[in-house]
Amino acid sequence: ETGVTQTPRHLVMGMTNKKSLKCEQHLGHNAMYWYKQSAKKPLELMFVYNFKEQTENNSVPSRFSPECPNSSHLFLHLHTLQPEDSALYLCASSQDPGGHNEQFFGPGTRLTVL
């Protein structure tokens, strides 16, 4: 398997549920990212990890909890979400968090919060 994979591709959850999104990259990259993409809005960076350490947290509510056990895997744990959290959640990776590096994106998880 190549590139960046994300599971599940679609998720419907209630506001009281707890679920996790998974991302895996097979590119040997050191940096991984979570983005949120809502309709009519630009991609919003949520978290950045470099060598498993979180380097950026863009004022994301605590109901989103990231976890990076190693450089190849990234999780986003979700609990007590709100309907406005419904969006496409994209994972990406790059060689390192330098701006000269292209980012490789996964296909995303389409999340619907009821």
Next chain:
Amino acid sequence: SQKIEQNSEALNIQEGKTATLTCNYTNYSPAYLQWYRQDPGRGPVFLLLIRENEKEKRKERLKVTFDTTLKQSLFHITASQPADSATYLCALAAYSGAGSYQLTFGKGTKLSVIP
């Protein structure tokens, strides 16, 4: 406040013509500017990167310009084809500290190439 604007939400052009997409920004000092393509239901795919000290970059039918005085980048697709129909995103990479750059994206322009 910082802002990135892509000229229009949607752009329709005739097959064979050159498509020109605009990305303007304010209150940024980007070191790099990147362009991505996004198809419906998929993640963005990297196309081109241009550095702050470069004026122009080309790749096959694609050309990007970067004018740091005007604070603008233009993205051109020559000899456009229906397969070029997609949403195109510009992204600015600005230094955020501790050796990291943060990519900030525009909303995108949806390009439709009409046969």
